[in-house]
Amino acid sequence: MKSFRRVLRLSLRRRMSLLGILLSSLVIAALWGANIGTLYPMVEVVFKGDDLPSYVDERLAEARVTVEEQRVELIQLNDELDELQQRAKTAIDADTKASLQQKINTTTFEISSAELAQTATKKSAEWLSWAQPWIDQSAPRGAFPTLVFIVVMLVGGTAIKLVALTINLMLVQYVAEGTVMELREKYFRKSLHLDLDHFGQNGSANLTSRLTNDVAHIAVGVSTLLGRLIREPLKMAVCLFGAATVCWRLLFLVMIVSPLMAFVMQHLSRAIRRASRRAMEEMSSLYGMLNDAFGGIHVVKSFNTQAYERARFRARVQAYFRRSMKVALYNTLARSSSELLGLTMVGLAILAGGYLVINQQTHLLGIRMSARPLDVGQVLLFFGLLIGASDPARKLSDVWTSLQRGIAASNRVYEIIDEPIRVTEPTNPVHLDRPHRSIEFKGVHFQYPSGPMVLRGIDLTIQHGETIALIGPNGCGKSTLINLLCRFDDPHQGEVCFDDVAINRLATRDLRRRIALVNQRTVLFDDTIENNIRYGSPSADAHDVVRAAKLAFADDFIRRKTPDGYQTMLGSGGVRLSGGQMQRIALARAFLREPDILILDEATSQIDIESEQLIHRALETFLENRTGIMITHRASTLAMADRVAVLDLGQVADVGTHHQLLASNSFYRSLCHSDLTDAA
Template sequence: MTKTSNSPGFGFANILKLMRYMTFPKMLFSFALILSLLNTGASLIVPLFTRNLVDKLSLDSLEPSVIYFLIGAFIVQAVSSGLSHYMLSYVGQRMVAGLRSRLWEKVLSLPLSYFDQNRSGEPVSRITQDTSVVMNLVTQHLISFFTNIISIIGAVSILFFLDWQMTLIIVIVTPFALLIVQPLGRRMYRISKKTQQEMASLTSDLNQVVSEIRLVKASNAETKEKSNGIHRIEELFRFGRKEATVQAVLAPFMTLIMMAVMVIIIGYGGYRVASGALSAGDLVAFILYVFQIVVPFSQFASFFTQLQKVHGASERLIEMMNMSEEVKQEGREIPHSADRSILFDHVRFAYNGEEEEGVLKDITFTIPERKVTAIVGPSGSGKTTIFSLLERFYSPQEGTILYGGRSIADFSLKAWREQIGYVSQESPLLAGTIRENITYGLERSVALEEVEEAARMANAHEFIAQLPRGYDTEVGERGMKLSGGQRQRIAIARAILRNPRILLLDEATSSLDSASEHEVQKALQALMENRTTVVIAHRLSTIVGADQIIVLEYGKVTGAGTHDQLFATHSLYRELARKQFQTSGSFT
């Protein structure tokens, strides 16, 4: 039966599943395992040499070969231990680096709906925190667990050979210790899982506050965010305290059991030496072998604690790796036919997929090829949703979007998005240089001359040239070192450089002053020539000359035509036009 989140088990199944997503250096791992076994073998030989050494010393007949063998065993043990530790650490780091790469690739492949439902800190925590837990198990615990088992089996076997009666005491005590470890392990699993969830929430909260620190300070919300952060930190502390409590019970208990065994062994062994049943060397060797059982056995507590943490972390990692991705199949080629218009054919869409009405309600309209289509309507009518569907951030629940007579879902996602240039109101920029932001997303090498030409067309070259480092100027996180108008012009330059077939403009000049807007409008007019252009318009003055204006009201198309046609026939459009143009007297 498959284990659920309520059944912690030992977690090995999840670790094996994760192995599929890791880069596994088999040869290096095998060599490291051999060295670990060599180290274990050398450690098992040392007590036997020690026994001979003690017995011969007592007989006053020390042989140099015994000392040489003992020194050799110590050297082999030290060298093999150091090399195996380095190699296993390398293997663990390499495996987790591969897993993190796969997770990052997965995050970038997830549909936008995932990010609508999950805060940005969630996947970040998976990639950083959860993988670190897995790495700690691989590099510090996993191999030592198996070598410790070999060490215990070897030591117990030799102990039975030396004195089966004393060995039987150890064998009888062990099951009682395991009965205590199992319930504590289950509790540790539940605690560690909640700890990782709380860590993810804390990471998400901190990321959000830091990324919006200007809003926090402008709103005098430092006290509120301080309180929220401290609450999260205290919750994390509470789970950490519970984890420490379990460990505080588990580790001393294991030590107590083993120390009790040691006392019994030494007392009973001393009696058997006195009676002549054992030699002094046998007792010394027996005690050394008991230590080789006690130390690994005490490490099992730490191993099972870490294993329960990995169990919870691996569940979340596997869940993420199994999430559905954006469809990036190699679809049909983008058509080069004469007709490349876009048709929304009875499209219905709701963001959660369950609303009866949805954001868009059975809309049908055509965006003619190489024409300018403007979309107007009240806030919340679905204008931005149309752009999201065109970008294939989402898929409609009903209906189809056609391009050149073919569904856009049939095209390769990468090839389709290469056809689109998108300039939004927010003008998002990434931390980096101005040049990197203008060329962002282009896989080809772009000469500085091309970047400058695109910037000139977007009326951005002049202000960029005046900056101390020009196109190599750092824009800061989210472009905060630049003004809103400057960010907008860089975003327009980025769209110009892509040379797209389809332009999506979400009021692209909204952040510009009058002089800059005039220049950029001229640049956009040149860019829109012979391209299919869709404009979301909030200011009707910017789309009066559009070839077609679509009026959206509450997710329905209620009108389509030119400015003059809609002004004459559509009451909502006429009302909007009068409100916006009444001061200038420029409406028809």
């Protein structure tokens, strides 16, 4: 619930819209009760062949006569009470005194009842006297014209209520969608800053599921809370207030089942919240399974594992189906319970009200229900108002279910938003001039949270303007070293320094502005070629983009082999490019950034010889007076490096030139020969 309150704080920023929701809900509730209230004049006035002015005149005359009769009755009762008190003072016998005391108590009770009845009659007379001029002026004469008048008022009130309802629903939707829009932006902003291992452990499918499925549940929860959870209780309150004006004691009697309803709904709400959270977790697993199957479709088809994937999918879908059915069961139980208890309340009202009207009584089970006997119109109005209150109560059971789902979803979303991040910004960042003089890894140790120690005391210095290659077997820590340099994570021990300043003292944006990274897996976005090259350098113009593309030997194929040149769309809906073409676009993107450090992580491992040669020519030109760091096993790429660092078991095993290591390091020789064999 704490997370959902944080969502509501986002909603509270739209104060004017919330005020509009409240005012329109009040109008809807008032007209809901007023429409039900038309039942009384129909029964007591129209169906008895009377009209409103005549009815008010008759009732006012009856009230004045009744007030006079009650005044006389009170005088007689007070005289009788005085006489009984005098006799009790002079009585000697104990039995006589007890009998007289009992009569005194009875007479006192009758006086209280008569005073109560007189007060009620006087108030009724006062209200009728106040309303009489208005009714005489506006209400028609005759039974049928009065019926027409009531129906017109009913239809007009309903029309106004529907206009208010339309405004209410639109305002609720505006606030709910605006709130989840802010929440999505907040969630996405935090997701982009999460540690890389978080993506490795939970996968983007889990993050996507929370951003889409869970946030959709939150939107429903917010719209439910601001819509029905304000509107329906107000409608119910108006009806209960109307029923209380008819006979508040009778209303209190029939409300005796409400604590039981609250108890049942409280227990069901906890069950709904738990079941909803488990259903959302199953949906996240389903997203992950789909991500694996669609992302690895080449493997699925080539290994003929379609049947296996269908079985996995069926198992996930069935698990989600079972969770969803459990939520549906609790939802049905909540709705059925509220409807049964609501009908029980109305049934009690019918029994109690029917007894009072049929027998013209004011007491039930020895308890006074009203000052004077209720008439048929009053009881029917009481029943109608209770039924009018039971309809919002029934809808509130559905509201409660949606709200519990929203609460469960908000907990899952805020788990990500509140996720602690290991890489934090320095309080007082240090500014370094560009370019740097050297990069130093000083005794660097690193271990992923759910894995073994990857780096065990790395010591390595890279001078500015130097190109160094990193080589080693899989898992030796090459990519981890790059991740630490880009500050995707911080070492557990030791430091990564620029000019003897630890990079955790630099602003992250300042650090990464110096670096351009080209990975083995080229990432192109669903946009034009020009915008893909400009990505990360928004201030670059079209001439800068073309210049970077020419430097990366990409301009020729962009102009000659794509349908719209630099405006050709890439991505899922665009043209397909070869691996070498994609790498050259990625290289142009890095060149446009004008970095001090260019990092190539197996960037040429899966491209053809022609593309590799073009990339090598581009790098020879671009890396002049820049630091180059290459992770590669290709001998042709290693030969470009000024030095090669051999990594093994998380340590620097050897450092030298390509030819020096070929001559002196058998492990390096075996790695290079393995690459040559693979290439052959």
